[in-house]
Amino acid sequence: MYKMSSLTDQALQWAKITYLVTDDSNTIIATSNASWAGRTLQEAVPALVGMEDALHAVRQGQVPEIHLPYIALATETTPEYTYFSFYITAYPPTEGLFVIIREDTEIALLLQQLNQQYNELALLHEKVEQYARQLTEANQQLKDLNQERAFLISMINHDIRTPLAVIQNLLTALSKQGTTLTSEQRHDIEMALAATRNARELADMILQIERIHQATHTAFQNQVEVAALVREVIHRYQPAAAQDGIKVLTILRAVPPILGDWVLLREALGNVLDNAIKYNKPNGTIIIRLEAQDQGVLIEVEDTGVGFETKDVTSLFQPFQQGHTKTRRRGSGLGLYIAHRIVTLHRGRMWVQSHPQEGSRVFIWLPEDPAQATAADAQ
Amino acid sequence: MHHTHYKICLLGEFAVGKTSVVRRFVYNEFQENYQATIGVHIVQKTVALPAPWAGEITLVIWDLAGGTPFSPVSASYYRGSAGALLVADLTRPTTLERLRDYSRAFRDVMPQAPQVILLNKADLIPDEEDIQAQVSRLTTEHASPVFVTSALTGLNVEKAFLTLATHIVEHLSPSSSPSPT
Numbered sequence: 307m308y309k310m311s312s313l314t315d316q317a318l319q320w321a322k323i324t325y326l327v328t329d330d331s332n333t334i335i336a337t338s339n340a341s342w343a344g345r346t347l348q349e350a351v352p353a354l355v356g357m358e359d360a361l362h363a364v365r366q367g368q369v370p371e372i373h374l375p376y377i378a379l380a381t382e383t384t385p386e387y388t389y390f391s392f393y394i395t396a397y398p399p400t401e402g403l404f405v406i407i408r409e410d411t412e413i414a415l416l417l418q419q420l421n422q423q424y425n426e427l428a429l430l431h432e433k434v435e436q437y438a439r440q441l442t443e444a445n446q447q448l449k450d451l452n453q454e455r456a457f458l459i460s461m462i463n464h465d466i467r468t469p470l471a472v473i474q475n476l477l478t479a480l481s482k483q484g485t486t487l488t489s490e491q492r493h494d495i496e497m498a499l500a501a502t503r504n505a506r507e508l509a510d511m512i513l514q515i516e517r518i519h520q521a522t523h524t525a526f527q528n529q530v531e532v533a534a535l536v537r538e539v540i541h542r543y544q545p546a547a548a549q550d551g552i553k554v555l556t557i558l559r560a561v562p563p564i565l566g567d568w569v570l571l572r573e574a575l576g577n578v579l580d581n582a583i584k585y586n587k588p589n590g591t592i593i594i595r596l597e598a599q600d601q602g603v604l605i606e607v608e609d610t611g612v613g614f615e616t617k618d619v620t621s622l623f624q625p626f627q628q629g630h631t632k633t634r635r636r637g638s639g640l641g642l643y644i645a646h647r648i649v650t651l652h653r654g655r656m657w658v659q660s661h662p663q664e665g666s667r668v669f670i671w672l673p674e675d676p677a678q679a680t681a682a683d684a685q
Numbered sequence: 686m687h688h689t690h691y692k693i694c695l696l697g698e699f700a701v702g703k704t705s706v707v708r709r710f711v712y713n714e715f716q717e718n719y720q721a722t723i724g725v726h727i728v729q730k731t732v733a734l735p736a737p738w739a740g741e742i743t744l745v746i747w748d749l750a751g752g753t754p755f756s757p758v759s760a761s762y763y764r765g766s767a768g769a770l771l772v773a774d775l776t777r778p779t780t781l782e783r784l785r786d787y788s789r790a791f792r793d794v795m796p797q798a799p800q801v802i803l804l805n806k807a808d809l810i811p812d813e814e815d816i817q818a819q820v821s822r823l824t825t826e827h828a829s830p831v832f833v834t835s836a837l838t839g840l841n842v843e844k845a846f847l848t849l850a851t852h853i854v855e856h857l858s859p860s861s862s863p864s865p866t
Contacts, residue, residue: 352729352745353727353745355690355692355745356690356691356692356745356765356766356767357692357764357765358765359764359765360761360764360765372761372764373759373761374725374759374761374762375724375759376723376724376725377724377725377727378723378724378725378726378727379727387726389723389724414723414724415723417723418720418721418722418723421699421721421722421723421750421753422719422720422721424721424753425699425700425719425721425751425753426719428699428753429700432777432779
């Protein structure tokens, strides 16, 4: 049995290092752990069970050394681990092996923490990549849906609005054959005409929504003279107002031009005026006011119509909502929704004041330059 | 049959559940929180081989850390292994793709040792068809038994270890072939 000095053994023990030397038959013939002396390598170190061929290759010099870092050992009864690193090389004087075993629990636990953090970050990274892929797929689906929507819009424009216009014209012509129609037939034609008008209006609204989708506030480079815009809208809706004996009055003060989309703003104001006519009382009045306010313009449309409950105001800008429930006329429920969308797109604000039987006041504030208006301005 | 110790390795990407699978098999327990493995965890378990095999063997289980910069997988760990369990996470497609690399690296050191594939975390995949598609693909690609497992529920964990054990015995111990009953 080879022996090292007790001082060296103490130093190795302090450094948590154990060594052993085997003979050519795998028996331990020198070691700093006295309880291992005379035992086989695998009896002393069960972690090396199954490595007989590899250890033989080291003894024969076919493999210069084996380094097994951070081997954690536990038993069947306890899941607690202690970490050891093994360095195994040939020992020619005994034709056996020289094995150094160092306990590395402290450094292994530090490395474990590093590994833990790295792996958790890597898992997060994988998740982010997975979400990115899902987003890309969703984006593609949106593009496909957008294409379908564009197709539907084009279909509404060409295949629905045009035939509706033809039907409307035919019905109008038919209704003018006053002498040959019975009152029942005339009533039926009027009903068909109203239904056709509603259908056309709905198709028009859908096209308006599509125009809103196409527009962005960054594209608003055109100057809009709001007073001229108001006059054009009144001119368009004058016949409808006159039909019900409704007077449209204006109080237009000088205002600065704003940057915006003329067609969209005309539709927004047109929808508001259309509502004021539809839900007004016969022979009622509409007053349109225009003034400069807070680096923008304020448009107010006041009517003498049926008005509505304050609780209905919040849902007024939702699609297919109508505040006026007991009226002689029905709309698509999209007019104010579209107007609000257009105003918001211009980073403006829109709000309503109303009381039942006291009429309504719709306010639209638009900034002079939407690009300069903050998001807080819009609502 | 003579009682023998066989070293087996668990390989696969980090956080696929290798340690959880071992814990389920050896201690019949499951830990919810993820704890990264560093180096190798070695634990032994004696198992009775299923019929028609008679007798017990001890599996010396080397639970290797998934390869990361702080814990690279050393090929020397594979030396002397009688077989390997390759583990992937069904919820992470990249871990399924990496099985090929781990299989090849193990085969480079131990060319004849049998391998068994575990597709873990089945409890997190609701779509049975998805799982079966992966099983078919990997069975064809690796020519090794494939098990859909869950360390959480214990699904197929013992079956996978015992399958590897019998393959090892068949492969390494011709004398221990089952005798006619």
